[in-house]
Amino acid sequence: MKILVTGATGMVGRNIIDFAKNIPSIKILAPSSKTLNLLSCEQTAAYIKEYQPDLIIHAAGLVGGIQANMENPVDFLVKNTDIGRNIILAAREQKVKYFLNLSSSCMYPRNAQNPLKETLILKGELEPTNEGYAIAKVFSTRLCEYISRENSYFEYKTIIPCNLYGKYDKFSPKNSHMIPAVIKKIIEAKEQKKSSVTIWGDGTVRREFMYAEDLADFIFYAIENFSNLPQNINVGLGFDYTINEYYNTIAKIVGYKGEFEYDLTKPVGMKQKLVDVSLLREFGWQHKTSLEEGILKTYEFYLKNYN
Numbered sequence: 001m002k003i004l005v006t007g008a009t010g011m012v013g014r015n016i017i018d019f020a021k022n023i024p025s026i027k028i029l030a031p032s033s034k035t036l037n038l039l040s041c042e043q044t045a046a047y048i049k050e051y052q053p054d055l056i057i058h059a060a061g062l063v064g065g066i067q068a069n070m071e072n073p074v075d076f077l078v079k080n081t082d083i084g085r086n087i088i089l090a091a092r093e094q095k096v097k098y099f100l101n102l103s104s105s106c107m108y109p110r111n112a113q114n115p116l117k118e119t120l121i122l123k124g125e126l127e128p129t130n131e132g133y134a135i136a137k138v139f140s141t142r143l144c145e146y147i148s149r150e151n152s153y154f155e156y157k158t159i160i161p162c163n164l165y166g167k168y169d170k171f172s173p174k175n176s177h178m179i180p181a182v183i184k185k186i187i188e189a190k191e192q193k194k195s196s197v198t199i200w201g202d203g204t205v206r207r208e209f210m211y212a213e214d215l216a217d218f219i220f221y222a223i224e225n226f227s228n229l230p231q232n233i234n235v236g237l238g239f240d241y242t243i244n245e246y247y248n249t250i251a252k253i254v255g256y257k258g259e260f261e262y263d264l265t266k267p268v269g270m271k272q273k274l275v276d277v278s279l280l281r282e283f284g285w286q287h288k289t290s291l292e293e294g295i296l297k298t299y300e301f302y303l304k305n306y307n
Contacts, residue, residue, distance in 0.1 A: 001223075004053035004086055006038060007060030011212055012102065014059060014168040019216035022253070029053055033060075038083040045090040046094050051125065055098035056091050057219060058084070058140075062133075065177050066269055069130040073273040077132030084140030092147055092154060099156040100219065103141045105163070105208075105234070105275050106134040115276035118160065118232045145231060157229050159215075159222070162236030162275050164295060166212035167301045170274060178243070179209055182250050183299055190256045197251075197258060200266035203244035206276050208236050210296035214287040221285050234275035237287055245266075246291075253295050 003020070007013040008030035020028050029051055037043045040058055048056075062079045069076055084101075091099050108116040109124025121141065126134045144156035164177035172181070189197045215235060220227050241249075247260060280286070289297075 001025060001054045002029065002052070003223075004025045004031075004051065004056045006036070006046070006058050006083075007057070008032065010059060011166065011168040011170070012059040014216060015166060015216040016059065016219060017242070018167075019213065019220060023220065038086055039079065040162075041090070042087045044086040048090045048094045048096065052094065053096060055100065055223065056096055057100045057102070058087050059102045060087070061136075063177075065143065065181065066129050066267055069133055070267070073132040075132075076130070077136055080133060080136030081139050082142065084136060088140060088143050088147070088156065095153075097153060097155060098223075099144065100222065101140055101144050101156065101158040101290050103137045103158050103160045103232075104134070105165055105236070105273055106130050107141065107160075108273070108275075109135045110234060114272045115238070115272040116234070116257065116274065117201070117276045118190070118230070118234060118279065127270050129267055141232060148231065148297055155226060157226075158232045159219070160232060160234045160275065161215055162208040162210050162234070163273070164212045164215060165209050166298050169212070169298065169301075171302055171306055178207065179246060179250070179295065180298065180302075182247060183254070183295070183302055184306075186220075186247075186250050186254045186256045187299075187302070189258060195258050196261045197247070197256070198249060198261050198263050199243060200263055201243065201268035202215045202262050202264060203242060203247065203260070204266045205243050205270075206240045206272040206274065207243065207246070208240040209246070209291070209294075210235070210237055210287055211289035211297070214289050217288065218285050225283070230279050233279050233283065234277055235280060235285075236275040236277055238275075238277040238280075240272065240274045241291065249291060250295055250299075253292070253299055
């Protein structure tokens with residue numbers, strides 16, 4: 001099977017490629033953005049026409065934490081919408097039968113009852129701090145639904161992961177998600193012998209983070225069972241932790257002995273964002289990596305590659 005992975009240089013893409021190295025029956029196409037510019041409709045269509053993949057895993061996009069989303073809402077909306085539109089429609093035009101779209105739990109309503117079920121998409125107001133990104137993800141998810149509905153030949157389905165972290169993550173306080181940003185912040189606090197580290201908010205907000213290698217494991221399980229894969233499916237743990245618990249776990253692994261202070265003026269996003277994993281369990285898959293194991297592997301990756 002020839003599989004095109006978009007976003008091949010990002011965290012999710014690189015974990016997918018690493019995982020695929022152990023599967024000899026699969027050939028991976030992993031073009032960089034210079035080879036395949038997904039913001040260009042013409043270039044995207046030409047690439048798919050030339051290489052004719054059997055299946056596309058769409059993991060490309062502009063991503064970032066709360067700060068980046070709030071500072072650049074136009075880019076997060078427009079670029080992600082254009083990328084999704086171009087790759088999905090080009091795939092349909094070239095008769096690519098199988099398409100696996102990676103979306104985000106950000107597209108669930110901000111006030112929806114947790115755990116978040118797949119049926120809640122577009123059932124309420126989105127979280128303002130990442131609304132542009134969420135709208136783009138809703139667009140791609142619905143477009144896959146419409147294409148599959150119009151023509152049963154096409155199996156275009158969407159995975160909705162919870163928050164992710166792991167190897168190949170970004171470790172920048174401005175552009176990364178919470179866990180890699182906190183790992184870097186606590187490492188620096190330890191090295192600089194700081195007596196305290198600041199947490200945005202009061203630390204009681206809850207988040208669900210899954211190790212990215214587990215998502216790669218799920219993706220290839222889903223490919224093997226594609227006909228039974230639901231149209232939209234959450235992929236997560238089924239439980240979550242407070243921000244305080246993440247900070248404490250990271251501090252323990254890093255060996256930081258200082259205290260935590262709280263900045264109540266900073267935005268914290270949704271109070272909870274826990275996905276419902278009922279469909280995931282029925283599909284026969286669950287995650288493998290514990291929080292402590294995943295953070296330790298991510299910390300070791302940082303030390304080896306960035307420190």
